[in-house]
Amino acid sequence: MWLDAKRRLRCRERHLEARVIRGRLICHASHEVNYPIYIIPLAFLALLAFERLFPLRKAKSRFAGRFVVNAVISALALTVALVVVKPVATGVLQRVTENHWGLSPIISANAVIQSIVAFLLMDLSFYYWHRANHAWPLLWRFHNAHHIDPDLDVTTAIRFHFVEIGYSAAFRAVQVALIGGPPLMFIAYELIFQLNTLFQHSNVKLPIALERGLNFVLVTPRMHGIHHSKRFHETNANWSSVFSWWDRLHGTLCLDVPQSDIDIGIAGYALAGDNTVAAVLLMPFRRQRDYWRGSDNTTYRP
């Protein structure tokens, strides 16, 4: 009895749930991502409405056609995220929490400091993951499916090739295992990451002073819009996910481009036929074109 009470206390100290499994009391990580799931669709709908009312960039293509293509590609991506990525990440998180793995528990025993360190490391590691997706030709083939959308709005936010989502599970497993930290932190990061992904892809025109203020901390629509430009040196900038600091720290921040100057997409894949569901899904498996040269021979890589 005394031993059980001591164990229960230890579980509570580690922010874990005490559970009796097969007669033994163990500390169990309540690992389900348990933020109210409706927040994400609500944010999506709100941004969709705002970008219709206050658009930042003029669209080149018809919204209805793009919406259908992006909805199908996003549905496939979401399915793989739910079937592969979520179980892998939560399984690893369970082990990490039970065994105190990761860098953040080594840095401090204090749960608040652990959470701050882990939150920052999660975001920094996403910066490197995004950079790798542009730098490594095999990863870029798949990440390119996200970039060839000829316009950028909130419907682009989830439009990733399902294969990219599938192999990102391996990255997520390593990321969670190496960083470690309280499970609540991972839930908080996941929610903020998803919300900011929707926000930065949206075509919402914020008052410039408000956007500049937000951009000191966050990746904003104007900043991420530059990352979706056809110009090589603009695509290869602004890789941060939530905090804009990582681009500032690495010297990869690019802000001095007026939004009216940005041509969204990838020059080598800008034909109307390149943006059908089949073309986007098959594109990584086909012979690759010169990404930075348009069909009229204009080059976007000086």
Ligand SMILES: [Zn+2]
């Ligand atoms: Zn990218």
